[in-house]
Amino acid sequence: MPNETKVRLKYKELQYLDRNESQYGPSPKCYDFLKNVTLDELAWYSRDFSRGVKSVLSERLSKDFNIPERQIILSYGSEDLLKQVIHYYLERKEKILIPKEAWWYYKKVAYEVGGFNVEYPMEIVKKNGLCSYMYNVEKMIEIYERERPRIVLIASPNNPTGNRIPKEDLKHFLDACRGALVMIDEAYWGFGSTENDYVKPYIDEFPNLLICRTFSKYYALAGCRIGFAFAGANLEELLKYTVRYLGYNRLSEKLAEIALNDTEYYEKVTGQMQEDKKMFYSEFNKLEGFKPYKSYANFILVDIPKDIRKGLNKYLKERNMLIKFLDEEAFRTEARITIGTREQNAYLMKLIKQYLRDLTLVKN
Numbered sequence: 001m002p003n004e005t006k007v008r009l010k011y012k013e014l015q016y017l018d019r020n021e022s023q024y025g026p027s028p029k030c031y032d033f034l035k036n037v038t039l040d041e042l043a044w045y046s047r048d049f050s051r052g053v054k055s056v057l058s059e060r061l062s063k064d065f066n067i068p069e070r071q072i073i074l075s076y077g078s079e080d081l082l083k084q085v086i087h088y089y090l091e092r093k094e095k096i097l098i099p100k101e102a103w104w105y106y107k108k109v110a111y112e113v114g115g116f117n118v119e120y121p122m123e124i125v126k127k128n129g130l131c132s133y134m135y136n137v138e139k140m141i142e143i144y145e146r147e148r149p150r151i152v153l154i155a156s157p158n159n160p161t162g163n164r165i166p167k168e169d170l171k172h173f174l175d176a177c178r179g180a181l182v183m184i185d186e187a188y189w190g191f192g193s194t195e196n197d198y199v200k201p202y203i204d205e206f207p208n209l210l211i212c213r214t215f216s217k218y219y220a221l222a223g224c225r226i227g228f229a230f231a232g233a234n235l236e237e238l239l240k241y242t243v244r245y246l247g248y249n250r251l252s253e254k255l256a257e258i259a260l261n262d263t264e265y266y267e268k269v270t271g272q273m274q275e276d277k278k279m280f281y282s283e284f285n286k287l288e289g290f291k292p293y294k295s296y297a298n299f300i301l302v303d304i305p306k307d308i309r310k311g312l313n314k315y316l317k318e319r320n321m322l323i324k325f326l327d328e329e330a331f332r333t334e335a336r337i338t339i340g341t342r343e344q345n346a347y348l349m350k351l352i353k354q355y356l357r358d359l360t361l362v363k364n
């Protein structure tokens with residue numbers, strides 16, 4: 001039996017390396033908890049509100065980050081939070097400033113309330129043989145001053161480019177944009193570094209700042225739909241607007257807490273993913289016409305030769321492998337690949353090389 005067929009037999013089901021979900025899953029302790037769920041966790045509201053806090057989870061995050069519990073928002077994932085922020089603050093005809101190279105929902109959300117987008121472009125730089133997208137803060141400030149948007153969105157790391165904004169550049173930007181609500185979307189926090197030391201000082205210093213995170217990506221709990229944010233002192237109305245008096249999803253809160261406790265598991269998984277990202281950089285750099293971009297997230301963006309995109313997409317789908325071939329204004333030739341398990345990553349790379357080999361054979 002040819003080698004490829006043997007591997008394919010193991011991949012009878014679709015491999016979803018197209019939506020930045022975790023392929024490793026959450027801490028095994030999350031499954032243990034689910035096996036022993038109690039009646040009150042399923043059938044009763046939480047009573048946290050009567051204790052003067054929103055949830056055991058916001059209480060926990062408050063302790064971890066040394067930020068008052070009332071300045072912590074819980075949400076149904078960060079998509080939900082983004083929607084709430086825009087719907088609450090953006091008036092008709094007002095602007096939000098977003099990256100040109102952005103997650104598709106950034107491009108849509110302002111229109112839900114009759115607002116519109118102004119875009120700031122990123123730059124591409126090359127360092128040590130690897131290309132990378134970069135936030136150009138001076139350019140962002142220039143556009144901010146010209147357009148005076150109500151809200152600014154920065155994703156760090158950004159989807160789909162994978163780059164992050166260095167904390168010094170972020171501070172410089174926040175200093176220059178004190179008139180707007182600035183939302184830093186850190187949905188992909190943790191994959192590049194687990195640094196947290198800037199969160200409290202920035203939240204204290206910038207009262208219009210909102211730092212959003214989620215349990216969907218690093219903690220692999222996307223199905224549980226739970227996210228959180230730290231809000232600066234001026235965002236008082238948002239704190240009131242987002243509060244839920246009957247509590248949140250008690251299973252999700254508990255799973256999130258368990259995940260926060262199991263640092264060892266997540267560090268191990270992330271370590272493997274970082275090694276695999278390096279494998280992808282090096283392998284793609286060897287293939288003619290392919291260009292990988294440095295990523296601090298659980299995915300990488302890769303430029304793929306235009307003339308093989310369609311064929312490669314079909315070839316991979318036929319072998320049950322899904323990656324995201326982007327087709328939008330800022331990305332006509334790129335694909336975004338979610339970093340899967342070691343086995344999935346190796347299988348994908350093998351398929352791509354196999355496709356290129358088959359192509360040369362046909363051409364000759």
Ligand SMILES: Cc1ncc(COP(=O)(O)O)c(C=O)c1O
Nearest residue numbers: 077078079103159187214216227
């Ligand atoms: C940049 C970015 N922000 C936010 C989200 C939403 O994540 P969730 O609602 O699962 O927290 C996503 C999802 O892919 C994303 O790519």
